[in-house]
Amino acid sequence: MNFEKALRAIIDSLPYMLGGVWVTVGLIVGALALGFVLGVPLAVIQVYGRTLARRLVVLYVWLFRGVPILVLIFLFYFGILPHLGLDSAFLAGVIVLGLTSAAYQSQIFRGAIQSLPAGQLKAARALGMTDTQAISCIVLPQALRLSIPGWSNEFSILLKDSALVMVISVQEIMARTRSVAGRTHEPVAMALFAGVLFFILTWIGLRLLRGLERRVRIKGYSQEGSV
Amino acid sequence: MSVASQAKGQNQEILRVEKLNKSFGTNHVLKDATLTLRKGELKVLIGPSGGGKSTLLQCMNFLIPPDSGRIWLDGVEILGHKKRELYAYRQQVGMIFQDFNLFDHLSALGNVRIALTRVRGMSRKDATDRAMAELDRVGLAAKAGLYPAQLSGGQKQRVSIARALAMDPKVLLLDEPTSALDPELIGEVLAVVKDLATAGMTMIMATHQITFSAQLASEFVFMEQGAIIEHDSPAALLAPGACTRTKAFCAKINELTGEPV
Numbered sequence: 001m002n003f004e005k006a007l008r009a010i011i012d013s014l015p016y017m018l019g020g021v022w023v024t025v026g027l028i029v030g031a032l033a034l035g036f037v038l039g040v041p042l043a044v045i046q047v048y049g050r051t052l053a054r055r056l057v058v059l060y061v062w063l064f065r066g067v068p069i070l071v072l073i074f075l076f077y078f079g080i081l082p083h084l085g086l087d088s089a090f091l092a093g094v095i096v097l098g099l100t101s102a103a104y105q106s107q108i109f110r111g112a113i114q115s116l117p118a119g120q121l122k123a124a125r126a127l128g129m130t131d132t133q134a135i136s137c138i139v140l141p142q143a144l145r146l147s148i149p150g151w152s153n154e155f156s157i158l159l160k161d162s163a164l165v166m167v168i169s170v171q172e173i174m175a176r177t178r179s180v181a182g183r184t185h186e187p188v189a190m191a192l193f194a195g196v197l198f199f200i201l202t203w204i205g206l207r208l209l210r211g212l213e214r215r216v217r218i219k220g221y222s223q224e225g226s227v
Numbered sequence: 228m229s230v231a232s233q234a235k236g237q238n239q240e241i242l243r244v245e246k247l248n249k250s251f252g253t254n255h256v257l258k259d260a261t262l263t264l265r266k267g268e269l270k271v272l273i274g275p276s277g278g279g280k281s282t283l284l285q286c287m288n289f290l291i292p293p294d295s296g297r298i299w300l301d302g303v304e305i306l307g308h309k310k311r312e313l314y315a316y317r318q319q320v321g322m323i324f325q326d327f328n329l330f331d332h333l334s335a336l337g338n339v340r341i342a343l344t345r346v347r348g349m350s351r352k353d354a355t356d357r358a359m360a361e362l363d364r365v366g367l368a369a370k371a372g373l374y375p376a377q378l379s380g381g382q383k384q385r386v387s388i389a390r391a392l393a394m395d396p397k398v399l400l401l402d403e404p405t406s407a408l409d410p411e412l413i414g415e416v417l418a419v420v421k422d423l424a425t426a427g428m429t430m431i432m433a434t435h436q437i438t439f440s441a442q443l444a445s446e447f448v449f450m451e452q453g454a455i456i457e458h459d460s461p462a463a464l465l466a467p468g469a470c471t472r473t474k475a476f477c478a479k480i481n482e483l484t485g486e487p488v
Contacts, residue, residue, distance in 0.1 A: 122290055123328035123387070127342035127394060128318035130310070137345055142332045218332050220376025 006189035013180040013190070020176035021197055027093050027162045027172060028201075032155060034098025039105030040144075044135055046106065047113050057106070064103035069164050072096045077168045093165035093172075101158050108150040112143040145216050152209040156202050163198075173197055239266040240302065241429045242320070242398045247286050247296035257282045257293070258454040264398055264431055269424045271440040271461075272433040273476065274450040280433035281325075283450065284400045287431075288320045289313055300397065318346060321391030325403040327383040329375040335362060335386045336371040339393050347394070361389035365419050381412030388419055399423070401432035437477045441465065449473045 046057040064072070077092040086092065116139060124134035166175035177194040181187040242264040249257035257279050264270060272280040285291040287298065289307040298305045305316045330338050336358050343354035362368050365385040375383055384404055391399060404420065405413040417439050423430065424443045431448075434440055440447075441461040449457040449464075449472055457464060457473050464473040 119328035126322035
């Protein structure tokens, strides 16, 4: 490998690659948000819902955890979304990653909800709260705090899975890496560069989540849990 | 016209349950429990663990829906399957739990305030004032900003009492409020219960604190294997020479704690 030529390729492609970073950030923020908005109600339904609703959630989770993201991307981009008048590859990426993440996030939230002492829900009901009030005022504020460590796992996995949408030509980091590598014949240097970009994004995200975890920690609890 | 609305003053019926039954699978844990709470009285549920005391109390506000039986509050029958009615009913029936069940993510003040703002629809300021007044009543105004994990067991239970009282309940159900506490902390909770009894709060309390409750209770209700098998004034049940199941049970407890009956 010609070191100078490799460095040249990286430096010349820097603005172009940073554009890709923003596309990746857009994908992951959109997908995590969609996954959160769907994942929370899915978890609540799976814990507190009626039998039929619970079964539907289980089916959803089973489907989206069971089918490869790559298959879902082709299915949605070429099969389902065009029928709904959506032909944006970026949007298809956000939707597929978001629906998949919803399945995983729902199980993170479910675990957190079920780890709370059941007595608190009883106490909320005894005060005359409706189930909706008890879940939104008592259960979720605590369950979501407990979910942050598991959720940061989901974030870092989804961030790297987001590279899969290059197959429908979304111009995120890996798609641009490949085209620069092809043009400059520096695949190894560009792969390393892409790896560094993903690493930095993961690091920033995990730092933010760790900060959030500290900021919302309940008083009287330490790193090791309740005193 | 109902019996309740005819009666006046001290004899006024607040809460009446009739023939409550509950089974978990083949385990018949509550058998035809019937009792009446009159205004200002304290009934004390005693009996061995697993005797159905906790199930009875939780059936009384439908936290455990009874399989059969009827419940009246102030002479009005409560039908547990009507959601609106049930939520309104529970606001009027306060409940204290053995393990406090405080909301861990809220301060003492937040615990007392949340139902006032969310259920009662009070403004945050009014709710804060009311919550502080209730915390003051249980001697915890200075601890309002602390979280459950920062409070002692006795303090937690007093917060939970304040939380229930803030809703202006017509009756208070206490499910072994001191059973999870160290001997040193029991006293501070019992003092609050005593103040409430003196102030005329209508209460039913499951407890093993026999000596304490014998002084305050209008009636002992003895439960065993899911059924109420004796109920009378503590004096009558514990009278010298009385040959009651209650007396035998209390003697056994006091033998352990070293207190005379």
